[in-house]
Amino acid sequence: MIKLADEEDIHTVHQLMLEAFEEYRNLDVPSSALNETVSSIVQSIKSGSEQAIVCMVDDVPVGSARFKLDDHSLYFSRVSVSPQARGKGVAKSMLVWLETFAKENNKTEMVCKVRMSLPRNMSLYQSLGYGLTKEEIHANPDGFPVKTATMKKRI
Secondary structure (H helix, E strand, O other), rough: OEEEHHHHHHHHHHHHHHHHHHHOEEEOOOOOOHHOOOOHHHHHHHHHOOOOEEEEEEEEEEEEEEEOOOEEEHHHEEEEEEEEHOOHHHHHHHHHHHHHHHHHOOOOEEEEEOOOOHHHHEEEEHOOEEEEEEEEEEEOOOOOEEEEEEEEEOO
């Protein structure tokens, strides 16, 4: 089951993100996700600048993602699947749910940014019809340069 996260789910969203992004701690530039706090996520959700979803299997939280809507698109980030649930279609299910949500909200495009040093993540998005539209180096929230790809899908 996938649902929009409410305030009570924010700790779960945060915990899933930390578990999922732990593998990126030892990259040359560790993921800034590891420095995010429950408070920062609560603030983003309360302010309306972003929303989140939680994926449950047998009443156990196994995945989450965050997203924001703009005029024409849904931009998603922090797709997080607990290590124990990987390889079972959780990420794909969440992305399909987000696409449906985007269509219901009259959006025509899905957008994400992904580190180019993570080909497995890029392959996941490509397998779902996302195309590479831009490559760039930008500073992450911690100020470190990261080579990223913008990927988009028309829906």
